[in-house]
Structures are given as structure tokens and as C-alpha cells.
Amino acid sequence: MDFLSQPLLEHSALFWEGYRNTVLLTVGALLGASVIGVIGASLRVWGGPALSSLAVAYVEFFRNTPLLVQLSFFAVLLAPANLGITGDPIVVGLIGLSIYTGAYVTEVVRSGILSVDPRQIESARSLGLSQVQSLRLVVLPQAIRTVIPPLGNLAIALVKNTAIVSAIAATEMLKVAGIIETRTASFDGYLAVLVGYWSLTIPLAFLVDLSERRLGFAR
């Protein structure tokens, strides 16, 4: 470990805490966004005029406003002084990132559902499959194939967006680099953080490329 500078070695525990929190924010928000996305897309496709308009309003508002403003808003809204739900910036980050990314996932899942020709369901039904069977055996396998590459893309964007949670004082990777700089006046924390982000985004990009080639098929 000789190539690591003294300030980095001294703060390695802090760095890994930041790395863990970045991973935690990514994985947690991806799960949260997926739940929101499936609900949002279902409302959009099967929710009737009122609920589907509501889903559209949610998607359009949250994808067309900056994440920083949303996170700052939630940090104040959920703080003990207001709604009193949480003062933990990581939890606020998880909620904010889930809601922001959920808007994108809604669009992706919706396009996945619509990518399957409704006539296929009719055919499956007329072959004797029940409604649930035809959704599970015919629609779902095709929809998942359509949805995985764009979801992987959103996961990469999500890793990069976790950096913005440092603005509400969550100790994720970028914040840790700032702390190291304040304490030791060393810039090495920022260089380590670059490598840290690349260790997440580059393998993910590779997987997305792979899934695009493997799952791409003619319809």
C-alpha cells in the first residue's frame, strides 16, 4: 500500500464508510425507485384517467426539477423541526433519490409493459391460459428483457447522483473527500473518490452493454 499517501492511509476507515454509504444509497434508492416505478407504471397503464394523470404529473415534475432542490426540500421538510420524520441525511438521501429516480423508472417500466403486444395476451387466453398465467408466462418475461438495459442505465445515473447527497451533509464518498481535505489539506481524497466512483460505474456500464447485446431480440 506504499502508493497511498499518508492522509489517505490515516482516513481509510472513513473512506470505506463513505464508500459503503454510497453503495447503500445506490442499492437502497434503486429498490425504492423500483417499487415506486412499478406502482407508477401500473397507475399509468391501468389506473384510469385520474390516477394515470396523477402518475404523469409525478413523473414530469420530478424529472424536470433539479435533484439538489428536491433533496434540500426533503431535508427541511422531514427534519425534526417540521414533519419530524428524520434528521438523518442518509435516510433523507434514500427517500429523495428514490422519489427522483422513481420518476424515470416509471417511464421505463411503462414502456416495458407497453412493449408487449396486447394481442399476445388474447392469444394466450384463447390457448387456455388464465389471465395471471398469461401475464406471468407471456408478458413478464418479455417486459423484463426490455426493461433491464434501461434500468441498468438508470442505476449508473443513480451512482453518480448519490454524490449530490453530500450537499445535505451525508457522509458518502464525495463528502469524505471534503472532510479529508479540510483535516489534512490533502487533495488525495478527491483522487481516491474518483477511483471509488469508477469502481462502481464502469463495471455497471459493462453489464449494461452486455445486457443490451444479450437481451436484444427482434419482436
Added chain:
Amino acid sequence: MTSLAVARNRLPIGRLLLVVLFIALVVAGFASGALPADRWEPFLLVSTWTFLFEGLVVTLLIGAISLVASLLIGIPLGIARSALKGPPSWIVRGWVELVRATPILAILIIIFLGLSRLGLDLTAIQAAIVGLTLYNSAVLAEVVRAGIRSISQGEVEAARSLGLGFGLTMRLVVLPQALSRMAPAIVSQLITLIKDTSLLFILGGQELVGYGRSFFNFYGNLLETYIVIAVIFFAICYPLSRAARRLEAKQPADERIVVTGEADQIATATSIR
């Protein structure tokens, strides 16, 4: 004909319900005390809007300068990425991939703090323009590369065999066709760019969010100001996302360009169905 009629009948009901719901929410907010009316009063003043407008101008200027600079750098970079062979192409590719794999906020902070360590003192706004340009030129280079690749090799060969050089083939044959395929991705990236200008606030620069900050420090209406700022950003980005969708709808599905890891390009591509 029927589907049109259905669509025309369905939408207004939904929108009407939405407006009713919104009004009910606002009334409930005021009634419960969660949205005290006096905290909204500063927004009735003309001076508030002229003040926030100054911040908006800064945001839009930074967005416009960064966009133009990103295009000026991204287009040659994208052409280089697709035309170069061997080690020079690995360097361009490595650069583009690494920049795209980095969070824009990390890029902004590293440029702002790093350049001043190297003795080059930039203001927060200058650093933001450099950082946004660096990131978005890499993304646009990838868009350009995908656009060029989508043009059939036969057209390039035909142009070359007619005696056109590399430059003329690009300028007269490839780029004009590629541009219309790239347009939705470029407009989508502009949405990302405009939203990312808000990060200048973290560097301590004064743009729309920073102006909002000074505003609510004075009036103490934090949540209300964030809502108003979000609405202003929405008013700029929503028309852009509509425009991106309209452009995308004109493209055949197999000619869609989405750069890996760019959420707003994915949102545009998946909104067409």
C-alpha cells in the same frame, strides 16, 4: 378516429381531477397550518420576482455557454472517436469513458478546488462552466459517435468514391443525416445540463438556487422558496422534455440514440410508444 376521440374525451377528466386535487391539497395545507399563508406573501412582491429573475438569468447564461462550448468540443471529439484508429483512438475513448463515469458534482468540485491548487484561480461560475462543459462534451461526443455509426457505411463509401474527402463526406453526407437522429438526445442532455447548473450553488456561486437561498434567509420561508425554485426549473425543463419527445417521435425506433448512464435521454426514449 375512435382512438383520437377516446383520447380527447379522457384527458380533460383526468386534468380536471388533477386541478381539483391540487386545489384541495393547497386548501388543506393552509387549513392545517402546514403552509402558513404569510410565508407565501413575499411572493406577491414584484421585487421578489425581479430578484429571482436575476438568478434565473445567471442559470440560463451558464447553461447556454456550457451547451455551446460542449457542442464545439463534443462534435470534433465524437468525430475523432469514430474516425481514429489505434492508440490515438484509445486515448479519446479512455477520456470520454472516464469523464462519463464520474459524477458531475465530483468534476465540478475537483475543477474548482484543484485548479486553484495549481495556481489557476477560477470563480465558482467559471469553474462550473468548465466542469459542465467537460462532462457534457464527453456525453455529446458519445452521442455524435452513435449518430455517425447509425449512418450506413455504404453512403460513406459512395461519397468517398465520388471523390469527396473525409471532411466533405462528414460535412455534406454523414453529419446532416446524423444530426436529426442526434437531436432528441442533445435536447435531453440540455435538460440534464440545466438541472446540473443548480450544483453551482454547492461551489458557492450565485445562480437561481443561490438567489433563492439569500431570499429565504431574509424572509425565513425555506420550504416555500424551494417549491417556487423547483417550479421555475420545471417551467424551463418541461417544454424542453416535450420538445425532445416530439423530436424522438419522428425517429424510427431503431434509430434512437441513448448514451449509457444518461437518465434524461432514457426518459425521452422510453416515453415514446
